[in-house]
Amino acid sequence: MGMKKDTNKTPHWDLMLATVKEVATLGDGSVTQLEQEFLEEFGHLPTADLIDYFTSMQESRKKRSNPGPVAAEKQKPAEENVDPQVAFTDKIAMESDATILLYRKSFEATFGKKPSVELVAHFLKRLAYHRCQPPSQEKVSADESRRQFIKKFISGEKPTILNFRREFENKFNQPPNPKIIGLFLEMLSKK
Numbered sequence: 339m340g341m342k343k344d345t346n347k348t349p350h351w352d353l354m355l356a357t358v359k360e361v362a363t364l365g366d367g368s369v370t371q372l373e374q375e376f377l378e379e380f381g382h383l384p385t386a387d388l389i390d391y392f393t394s395m396q397e398s399r400k401k402r403s404n405p406g407p408v409a410a411e412k413q414k415p416a417e418e419n420v421d422p423q424v425a426f427t428d429k430i431a432m433e434s435d436a437t438i439l440l441y442r443k444s445f446e447a448t449f450g451k452k453p454s455v456e457l458v459a460h461f462l463k464r465l466a467y468h469r470c471q472p473p474s475q476e477k478v479s480a481d482e483s484r485r486q487f488i489k490k491f492i493s494g495e496k497p498t499i500l501n502f503r504r505e506f507e508n509k510f511n512q513p514p515n516p517k518i519i520g521l522f523l524e525m526l527s528k529k
Contacts, residue, residue: 350380352455352456352459353379353380353455353459354376354380354384354388355388355391355456356455356456356459356460357372357375357376357379357380357459358372358384358388358391358392358395359395359456360375360456360459360460360463361375361392362392362395362396362399363399367392367396369389369392369393372384372388372389372392423445423449423453423457424457424460426444426445426448426449427441427445427453427457427460427461427464428464430444430445430461431461431464431465431467431468432464432468435515435516435517436465438458438461438462441453441458441461442458445457484510484518484521485521487505487506487509487510488502488518488521488522488525489525491505491506491522492522492525492526492529497526497529499519499522499523502514502519502522503519506518
């Protein structure tokens, strides 16, 4: 089931279709929820065509979710039905230094192709969601240990960016991300 791209409607047609599909896949997705998503994402309500497409997807999903007794036994558990591309997208969106460029390059390196418009829209929604969540206690303590490392490094001999990168990688087993480097340079400039 699909809906053809209609370039006469809007330049964001692909993203609108991706939003419709995402809300339709939610267990309790409703037209009201679809309208709310559209208002948040695009600043207007979905068109009648998009609402019709959404309701047809909902009806199709309901028919599939109420299979006969034999078909119900053949269905796989929900964990096995997760698309590996969606799982990868969710994983990258949860990283603190995630960017759209990092996501696209990582996706292409992993799957050998560029992510679809729907996956990019999904990534952006997940990224926005994770950025709105308060940081976990574990993340706060990790950030504090990195901050303490930077302070100690700056007070030592030869606090150059090259030395900082090497020492950071030795201590944390990963290179510093741009945010950490920015913090290092900011703290170094205040020294």
